[in-house]
Every structure is written in structure tokens, then in C-alpha cells.
């Protein structure tokens with residue numbers, strides 16, 4: 272009896288496409304998505320009882336492994352105090368203070384319920400602050416599903432080949448200008464033309480929604496000076512990279528200070544949380560201090576705040592990122608060796624607990640380089656790994672995530688699976 276297949280058939284009767292978020296649907300690789308029953312440490316178990324080493328980590332949050340005992344204990348304790356108050360509570364202050372202390376560019380931070388809410392609110396704030404309407408984003412970057420961002424976006428939008436989504440009014444999409452990632456000249460030229468009308472440049476400082484692409488040296492610095500020159504707000508979307516590539520996120524790694532930053536994933540410890548924060552003079556434009564409206568019935572939810580704080584405590588332990596980065600490095604080095612031995616063109620990218628895999632020997636520095644990657648090879652590799660109990664992101668355009676529970680044994684098991692999967 273295939274419980275998974277039965278559940279997916281039933282899900283399709285009641286849920287569009289059988290999933291509540293398109294990237295889960297295996298559209299990029301074919302086949303039925305896995306329905307998960309339980310998860311612990313580096314493993315997830317599907318409804319047929321098969322166990323997988325998980326390299327998705329709920330798309331980022333599970334940096335300390337699934338069902339981490341410290342996070343669970345914090346949530347259990349919070350449950351007993353009450354699920355939601357709709358009034359301020361200490362847990363919100365605790366998490367906000369942790370974030371502000373950890374990231375020098377954040378003077379004030381506002382909690383929301385998802386990454387999309389964080390980016391959407393940050394853009395509204397930047398527009399209100401500058402009194403300008405246009406924004407610039409980069410081809411292949413994904414900032415959630417708010418109207419302004421579904422223009423040449425990455426992630427599921429890219430996997431499904433949707434250049435712009437129906438339902439987004441043209442008048443809104445026209446305000447989102449796009450340029451290729453990692454091409455500073457292109458950005459300089461655009462800013463020379465329209466810089467005075469640009470409210471914000473929003474960027475994933477490491478692009479993680481078109482596989483994983485690091486910024487070229489000087490690129491983020493160039494963006495910073497253009498924003499200073501034209502009075503535009505620089506927004507780093509660190510929903511994925513925040514607390515993932517380093518404790519202080521990509522801004523710490525590259526030493527570039529944005530005006531606003533958006534967070535999600537890790538700061539919720541697995542519960543629905545997003546946040547945006549940054550310069551006090553800008554953040555003071557948000558209601559109730561200022562005129563830019565933003566709100567949320569469940570924002571700062573006590574369970575989510577407890578999970579987030581427990582997670583921040585865990586990742587603040589000395590040596591956490593050194594170990595995590597080391598394990599990610601072992602994984603990508605091991606996969607490179609496996610591919611080299613098999614004579615398969617392959618390259619990779621990694622920072623902290625985040626990695627990208629490419630079936631090409633070209634150096635991938637931009638969206639167009641992804642065309643050189645062998646997507647069919649990725650699909651075969653993905654399924655062969657899945658068969659052997661290794662769960663990679665089901666798309667050639669998604670980054671992968673390692674947790675602190677991916678110990679040497681887990682990495683070795685992954686590489687053993689890869690040795691045969693690479694021949695697929």
C-alpha cells in the first residue's frame with residue numbers, strides 16, 4: 272500500500288495541486304511529493320515509513336536539526352502560558368533585543384508572520400520614507416509572493432517558468448525594474464536613468480532562489496554607494512541568508528551595511544515568523560510612530576517568539592557556525608570528488624549552512640550561467656538520491672541546507688548514495 276500516493280491523490284481533491292506552496296509539488300523533477308509524518312535531527316520520515324536525510328530543512332529554518340529539543344521545550348513552555356494575546360508580551364522584546372544585538376545595522380525591528388510580509392512591508396516603508404514609487408530587483412531573486420516581486424522572480428516562479436504572474440496589475444509590475452544579478456554596470460546605468468525615482472533596491476545578498484549564487488567582489492559595495500548617491504533605501508532580503516550563512520547574515524560576511532533587512536525562516540525556529548528592521552530614522556516611519564501602516568493579528572505570536580529565541584540561543588553558541596560551515600564544506604567537497612571520479616561536469620557553491628549544486632563545469636556567477644547546467648542530469652540525480660533516502664530540494668533552482676545535526680556519519684551516508692546516483 273502506497274500511503275504517500277493515496278494521500279497525494281486525496282490532497283489534490285481538496286488543495287490546489289495537492290500542496291500549500293508550489294515548490295513542494297515536485298514540478299521541477301516529476302513524481303509525487305513526499306508527505307512527511309515526522310522529523311528528527313537530520314532525518315524526515317514519510318507516510319510510508321521511509322526515512323530520508325533531509326537537505327531542505329523546511330526550506331531553511333531547521334538549522335539546528337528537526338525537532339530540536341531546546342526549541343521544542345521553549346515552545347511547550349510557551350503553550351502553557353497561552354497561544355496568542357493580541358497584546359504585547361515579553362517574548363517579543365526578548366527576540367527583538369537578540370536580533371538588534373546581533374546585527375549592527377538593525378536599530379529597530381518589527382515582527383511579522385512570513386518572509387513575504389517582511390519584504391512587502393519593507394518596500395512599503397521604503398516608498399513611504401522616500402516618497403518614491405519605483406523599486407529595483409534582480410532577475411532570479413525571489414522575495415516572496417507579494418505583487419511587486421513577481422517580476423522575473425526565482426524559486427517556484429522560475430521552476431514553473433512563470434515570467435510574471437497573472438493577477439499582478441500591470442501598473443504595479445511596471446514600478447518594479449529588473450536588472451541581472453552581479454552586473455554592476457547594468458545597475459549603474461539604470462540608476463543613472465531613474466535613480467531619483469527609486470525608493471529601494473532590494474536584493475538577496477547571496478542569491479538563493481536561482482540555485483545559489485554569491486555576489487562578485489565589490490557588487491554589494493557598489494549597490495551601497497549607488498543607494499547613497501541617489502537617496503534610495505538599500506534592502507537586504509536575508510530571509511534565507513540571515514542566521515544561515517553566518518550569525519550576522521550575509522551583511523556580516525561581506526561587510527556591507529544595508530538600510531533595512533528582512534528576515535524569516537531561522538528566526539522563527541520552524542514556526543511562522545518574519546521580521547524587518549534597520550535604521551531607526553526609517554523604522555520610525557512605521558505606525559504607530561509614523562504614517563506608514565503595517566499590522567498583524569498574530570504578529571509577535573508568543574509560541575513563534577519562544578521558538579525563535581531558543582533558536583537564536585542555540586546558534587549563538589561558540590563554534591556553531593564553524594562546525595556547520597565545516598560540515599557543508601565536507602558535503603560539497605565530497606560531492607565534487609564523486610562527480611570528478613565519475614567524469615560528470617559539476618560545480619558547487621557554499622557559505623555557512625547553505626549550498627548550491629550545479630551540473631556544469633562553467634563558473635556560475637549569474638542567472639544566464641544557469642542555462643549551461645544540465646537540468647535533466649539534476650532530475651535523474653535527484654530521483655536516484657531520493658530512492659536511496661536522501662532528500663534534496665526538488666528543483667535545480669533551489670539552494671540546499673545543512674543543519675548542525677548533519678554529522679560526519681550523515682555526510683558519509685549521503686556521499687555513498689551519491690556515488691551510485693551520479694551514474695543515473
Ligand code: PMP
Pocket residue numbers: 330385386387388390413414415416426475479480508509510511535536545
Ligand atoms: N525572501 C527570500 C530570500 C526567500 O527565500 C523567501 C522564501 N523562500 C521569501 C522572501 C518569502 O518568505 P515566505 O515564504 O516565508 O513568505
